Amino acid sequence: MSMTISPAEIECSPLPKGDLGLPEWAKSALEYIATAGRAGEMVSLVPDEVTFSPAQVAEQVGVSRTTIQRRITAGDIRCTKVGSRYRIPLVEVERFRREFVQDMATTLANDF
Numbered sequence: 001m002s003m004t005i006s007p008a009e010i011e012c013s014p015l016p017k018g019d020l021g022l023p024e025w026a027k028s029a030l031e032y033i034a035t036a037g038r039a040g041e042m043v044s045l046v047p048d049e050v051t052f053s054p055a056q057v058a059e060q061v062g063v064s065r066t067t068i069q070r071r072i073t074a075g076d077i078r079c080t081k082v083g084s085r086y087r088i089p090l091v092e093v094e095r096f097r098r099e100f101v102q103d104m105a106t107t108l109a110n111d112f
Contacts, residue, residue: 001047002046003046005042006042007036007041009037010036010043015030015034049090050090051087052088053085053087054068054088057088057093061096069086071096072088078092079092
């Protein structure tokens with residue numbers, strides 16, 4: 001999903017004057033859009049997903065990078081390939097970590 005704002009849209013609907021009661025990040029974003037529009041530039045807003053490398057995931061979970069690579073190959077970890085490198089989305093890291101901890105707890109519980 002993305003959003004594109006043309007200079008004509010910005011010109012037809014300028015921002016109201018004064019404090020809009022918005023947080024600073026929103027004020028900054030709106031001012032950036034308005035400035036770009038006045039300069040005749042298109043503005044596109046595109047969400048960016050937070051991703052991690054297998055080595056970063058391995059460090060966060062406490063396993064080796066090779067273990068993460070094996071889990072990717074087995075289909076246990078969902079990821080995308082950018083060039084020759086794997087990128088793992090944050091939500092997948094959190095899911096894997098949660099399941100990994102549960103599996104470890106189950107395994108250790110059986111030892112007692």
